[in-house]
Amino acid sequence: MKIIVGGGISGLWLAAELKARNIPCCVIEKNALGQGQTLASQGMIHGGTKYALDGSLTKAASEIGAMPARWKQALQGEGTVDLRHVQLEREDQLLWSVESIAAKLLGFFASKAMRSRMKRINPQSEAAFNHPNFKGHLYRLSEPVLKLDTLVHAFAEILDGQIFQTEVTQLLMQNNKVVGVETNTGKIHGDVILTAGEGAEALLSELPGEYPVMQRRPLAMAVCKLVQPIPKVFGHQLGHGSKPKLTVSTHEFDGAQYLYLGGQLAEDGVTQDDGTVCSNAKRALSEALCWLEPNVESTHVFRINRAEPSTREGNRPDTAFVCQSNNLIVAWPTKLALAPALADQILPLLGGDSKPTTLPQWSKAPEGHYPWV
Secondary structure (H helix, E strand, O other): OOOOOOOOOHHHHHHHHHOOOOOOEEEEEOOOOOOOOHHHHHOOOOOOHOOOOOOOOOHHHHHHHHHHHOOOHHHHHOOOOOOOOEEEEEOOOOEEOOOHHHHHHHHHOOOOOHOOOOOEOHHHHHHOOOOOOOOOOEEEEEOEEEEHHHHHHHHHOOOOOOOEOEEEEEEEOOOEEEEEEEEEEEEEEEEEEEOOOOOOHHHOOOOOOOOOOEEEEEEEEEEEOOOOOOOOOOOOEEOOOOOOOOOEEEEEOOOOEEEEEHHHHHHHHHHHHHHHHHHHHHHHHHHHOHHHHHOEEEEEEEEEEEEOOOOOOOOOOOOOOEEEOOEEEEEOOOOOOHHHHHHHHHHHHHHOOOOOOOOOOOOEOOEOOOOOO
């Protein structure tokens, strides 16, 4: 039995891979499926383009470059993970500039790898940019945007009967090896894979010996509720830095439209109070989409921690992380898009296990909801 602790995208994707191989497994989630970093993300399956905005192809861009094609394969029902029932917000993402950054763009397109990943398009082909007051450049990235609640639902359907809501209180040890988990509803023995995001830290701290150290990289995302809707936008505004100035995704709940804002705005907001972040968000939005004149009814801040393996400088890890120690596998995908790559690393570490196994009679884990609304 393979016991996956954590019902976010990394645990769910891995469980689907195991089920496709007839390897007995279960997923244990203390709250709701996808409720943490998965549903807090913007659903953008990017392929590293935003890591190469200075024209150089970084290691991070190289590692993640194959992920959009991998996800598209699953979305078409091909391969081992069938995600045909997942809905897309868009089949691609947009990248635009609204200021003079000609030198930067020259460096960007000097990279042959980048030219193959994006295409300049006519603004008239996009409703949100088909406006006489849009004076910038517009590009299309062949990288899908997922409707995340349907992604979680698809995995819940695939793994029906194998996902349980209970809290792991400790990892069970025998002869200095992890042999199972104890939860607040009972024990279960098997090989443990820890994909619990922030929740991994407390469980690892109770174990004897040395295990991977976790770091948190916080974000201060802004959520703007609009008075009236604008054409939907999913993409990134180019600035002068090496990261997107603003990343925008558009969502509708209860008859209202919301813009969920990340990028450099969310990075800078970590050291700012909520009032400052809200003010900066409204100003950034009015600059990024000035021709649409978005009318903001209200703004609030959603703060989220990205749980990752610790790095020397506290920077973003370049790739998905997997470590095996004392029969325990600890994993952090570091990005939503890297969930398939994480599973690829874990599968060779698992021994074959096709013996029939009786699953516990525990409550089914519910599907999560967008935590930032």
